[in-house]
Amino acid sequence: MKLALMSAAAVLAVVVGAAAAKGELTGDPKAGETIYARCFACHALAYNRTGPKHCGLLGRRAGSVAGFEYSTAMKRANWVWNQQTLDRFLADPLKTVPGTTMGYAGVKDRQERADLIAYIEQAGRSEVCRAR
Secondary structure, eight states: OHHHHHHHHHHHHHHHHHHHHTTOOOOOHHHHHHHHHHHTTTOOSSSOSSSOOOTTOTTSBTTOOTTOOOOHHHHHOOOBOOHHHHHHHHHOHHHHSTTOSOOOOOOOOHHHHHHHHHHHHHHTTSHHHHTO
16 A cells, blocks of 8 residues: 555656646646636636636637637637647737637736636536536
8 A cells, every 4th residue: 555655656746747847837726716706707617608608618629619609710719728728828818819809918827827727627527517
């Protein structure tokens, strides 16, 4: 048992070390939930508002929520939302997708973006999102 725990700890240390070496940040979903309050003016997890819902965001093609009217620019965005694309978009939505109707200046702080992404990722596995 101790050997298994030591092995798991060693693997985790390597993974965290590799992420740190790449300059990646580890997000805190609890802190991200607080940051998500800023998003709630236009977005919700389970339903569309002024902006599209966030349940199922990671792994979804940009501009593809059925029934949501996206800008032409977002419909033409040719990527799938993942941690990297979401981080880039959240940093500066208007620069990342010129012509987007998301009129938000972005989340400039890297750690806040990492926390927000961790929350969206965790929330995507929540009962709220699984029920949709």
